[in-house]
Structure formats: C-alpha cells, structure tokens
Amino acid sequence: xxxxxxxFLALRPKQWVKNLLVYGFLFFNRxxxxxxxxxxxxxxxxxxxxxxxxxxxxxxxxxxxxDKLHPIKKSRPIAAGKIERTPALIFSIILFLIGFIxxxxxxxxxxxxYIIYYVLFVVYSIYLKNILIIDSLTTASGFVLRVLAGGVxxxxxxxxxxxxxxxxxxxxxxxxxxxxEITMMSFKNAVIHRGVLLKYPKxxxxxxxxxxxxxxxxxxILFSYNEDINSKTPTVLSSVLPSHLKNxxxxxxxxxxxxxxxxxxMYNIYVKKTADxxxxxxIKDKSLLASILVYIxxxxxxxxxx
Numbered sequence: 001x002x003x004x005x006x007x008f009l010a011l012r013p014k015q016w017v018k019n020l021l022v023y024g025f026l027f028f029n030r031x032x033x034x035x036x037x038x039x040x041x042x043x044x045x046x047x048x049x050x051x052x053x054x055x056x057x058x059x060x061x062x063x064x065x066x067d068k069l070h071p072i073k074k075s076r077p078i079a080a081g082k083i084e085r086t087p088a089l090i091f092s093i094i095l096f097l098i099g100f101i102x103x104x105x106x107x108x109x110x111x112x113x114y115i116i117y118y119v120l121f122v123v124y125s126i127y128l129k130n131i132l133i134i135d136s137l138t139t140a141s142g143f144v145l146r147v148l149a150g151g152v153x154x155x156x157x158x159x160x161x162x163x164x165x166x167x168x169x170x171x172x173x174x175x176x177x178x179x180x181e182i183t184m185m186s187f188k189n190a191v192i193h194r195g196v197l198l199k200y201p202k203x204x205x206x207x208x209x210x211x212x213x214x215x216x217x218x219x220x221i222l223f224s225y226n227e228d229i230n231s232k233t234p235t236v237l238s239s240v241l242p243s244h245l246k247n248x249x250x251x252x253x254x255x256x257x258x259x260x261x262x263x264x265x266m267y268n269i270y271v272k273k274t275a276d277x278x279x280x281x282x283i284k285d286k287s288l289l290a291s292i293l294v295y296i297x298x299x300x301x302x303x304x305x306x
Contacts, residue, residue, distance in 0.1 A: 006077040008061065010088065011053035011095075017280040019048040021143055021166070022150030029156050030303050032040030037154040043106060044153050048146055051118055057092035059125040061085045072277070109152040117145045132199040136178065140170030141194045161223035172212040172262075173278050176269045179205045183273045209269065213262055218257050224251045250302035257295045264288045 022044045032035050060067065060078040067079035072148050076082040096118060104111040120128075120138060129135045151158050178200050264287055268274050274284050282289045 002082075006082045007088075007091065010057055010077040010083055011049075012056045012279075015052070015056070016049050018143065018281055019045050019052060019146060021146040022048060022153075024147045024162065024166070025151040025158070027155060027299075028159065028162060028303065031154065031156070032304065034154075040153045041150055043102070044110065044149055047054065047099045047103050047106075047110070047114065048117075048149065050095045050102070051114055052142075054092045054095040054099070055118065055121040055125065056234040057088050057095070060121060061088055062091075062125050106238070107153050110149055111271055113145055113149045113152065117142065117149075120145075130196050132196060134198050136171055136174035139174040139177075143167075143170040159223065159226065161226045162221060165216065165219040165223045168212060168216040172209065172216045172265075173210055176265065177206045177278055179209060179269055180273055213266060216282055217259060217262055221252075221255055221264065224255055250306050251299070253302055254295055254298055257291060257298060261291050261295060264291060 023041055026032060026034075026037055026041045062074055063073075064079045064085065067073040067076055073079060078085060078088055079224065100114055100118075103114040120141065124135070124138045128138050144163060144166050147163060148158075150156075155216075178197060179202070182197055182200070182202060182205070264285065265281070265306075268281055268285055268288065272285065274281055282292055
C-alpha cells in the first residue's frame with residue numbers, strides 16, 4: 001500500500017487543479033449545460049492529468065538531487081528515495097501512452113496539443129527551465145495549451161482576449177513563484193535549487209510581477225468587454241428581461257472581483273510568502289478562496305441566468 005501511495009503522491013495530485021482550465025471555453029461560451037461537450041471536456045481534463053503527471057515524474061527524476069535541498073520538495077517520493085527512478089520513468093511513459101491514445105481517439109487536434117505539451121515540458125525539465133524569462137514563458141504556455149485543448153475538443157469559438165488573459169495571468173503566477181522561492185529560502189539555497197534564480201534579482205522580479213499584474217488586469221477588462229455574444233444558449237431570464245438588460249457585457253461586473261483576486265495574490269507573494277506553491281495557495285488563503293468562489297458564482301449568474 002505504501003508503494004501505491006508513493007506513486008500516487010509522485011503524480012502531484014494537488015497540481016491537477018491546473019487542468020480545470022480545460023473547462024474555460026465551455027464555461028464562458030455558455031455551453032456548460034451541453035452534456036456532450038461537458039463529457040468531452042471532462043475526458044480532456046483526465047487526459048491532461050495523464051500527460052501532466054507523466055511530466056511531473058520526469059521533472060522529479062531530473063531534479064531529484066536538487067529537490068533534496070528544497071524544504072518542501074525534499075519530501076517528494078523520488079527525492080526522498082521512496083521510489084526508484086527507473087520504475088518511475090517506465091510509469092511515466094505508460095501514463096503518456098495511455099493519455100495519447102485517448103487524446104488521438106477524441107480529436108486529432110487534441111492529440112497534436114498533447115504532443116506539443118509533452119515535448120515542450122520534457123525539454124523544459126531538461127533545459128529550458130535554466131534560461132531566463134524562457135522558463136516562465138514555458139510555464140505559462142502550459143496553461144494556454146490546457147485552455148486551447150478544452151476549446152478544440154468542443155469546436156468552440158476561441159475568444160482571443162481570453163487566451164491573452166490566460167497568458168498574462170500565467171506569467172504573473174510564474175514570476176510570483178520565482179519571487180516566493182527566493183523569499184522562502186535564502187538566496188544562496190534558492191539558487192542551488194533553481195540555478196536560473198541567479199539571473200532573477202529581487203528588484204527585477206518585482207518589476208516583472210508588477211508589469212504582468214498590470215497587463216493581466218488590462219487583458220481581463222478587454223476580455224470582459226469582448227465576451228462572446230454568439231452563444232445560442234438562452235439564459236434563465238432571457239425570455240422575461242427587457243431587451244436593454246439582455247446584454248452580454250454583464251461580465252464587466254466581475255472586473256472588481258478579478259482585481260481583488262490579483263491584489264490578494266500579490267499579498268501572498270510579498271506578505272504571506274506562500275506563492276511558491278500556486279496550486280495550493282487558494283487552500284492556504286481563505287480570503288483568496290472566497291473571492292474565487294464569488295467570482296465563479298457571479299460569472300455563472302451573468303452568463304447563465306441574466
């Protein structure tokens with residue numbers, strides 16, 4: 001049982017929350033009630049669990065020596081010596097193959113995105129994560145590929161501003177993670193664990209975080225103004241509301257909530273110093289979690305009810 005548990009933990013289940021991005025286009029295109037599309041998107045979510053977990057294993061195999069120096073990552077099964085690297089690599093390949101076969105069955109475009117994601121992050125694990133800026137751009141591309149995968153499997157209208165928003169938000173999270181890693185450990189230990197941090201002085205990272213936060217907020221505003229108006233799905237109140245209230249730009253009501261989420265995340269970077277693990281930050285910060293839930297609720301109301 002311990003072996004099964006260790007292999008499961010090596011897949012980093014806490015990070016599977018990132019794969020929820022595949023539901024992005026389904027949600028904002030007002031197709032959440034379309035059972036067929038919902039099931040296809042859910043299959044895509046599971047497929048990305050396979051490929052991302054495969055990559056996590058490869059990353060831990062490559063980094064197992066450096067992970068031993070990290071206060072948190074040293075407890076990962078491979079770094080802790082609970083799983084041998086060769087069996088972990090075999091398991092990684094099996095996960096990749098299962099996910100790829102499933103992706104190819106669903107859509108040739110999904111299979112293409114799947115391969116791009118896998119190759120990109122294998123190269124990232126080995127090389128790209130050591131290159132200034134490119135490391136964060138690569139991390140951001142992983143979020144974008146998830147969103148696009150969710151769009152292509154349901155042949156969704158692709159809102160370019162939503163994609164741009166995801167790119168900017170992903171860069172904001174990536175730079176925040178780098179800043180938090182330096183804060184959490186001494187600069188010397190942080191550099192030993194992740195060599196590229198030597199090229200990221202605090203002041204430089206602070207500027208990158210401020211810049212990416214600003215463009216993230218701006219791109220979200222533009223997205224809210226250009227939210228898809230071509231959905232044929234009627235809302236609950238569309239038959240009773242006067243015409244001047246049947247406006248898709250109700251999404252603009254979420255702008256203050258989006259601002260608060262961004263500001264709260266920056267608070268976690270600089271004050272609470274917990275942004276080194278973005279996948280669990282929403283669990284640690286109840287205010288951030290509450291604001292995300294409010295955002296989802298308000299978005300659902302303005303997209304599906306009003």
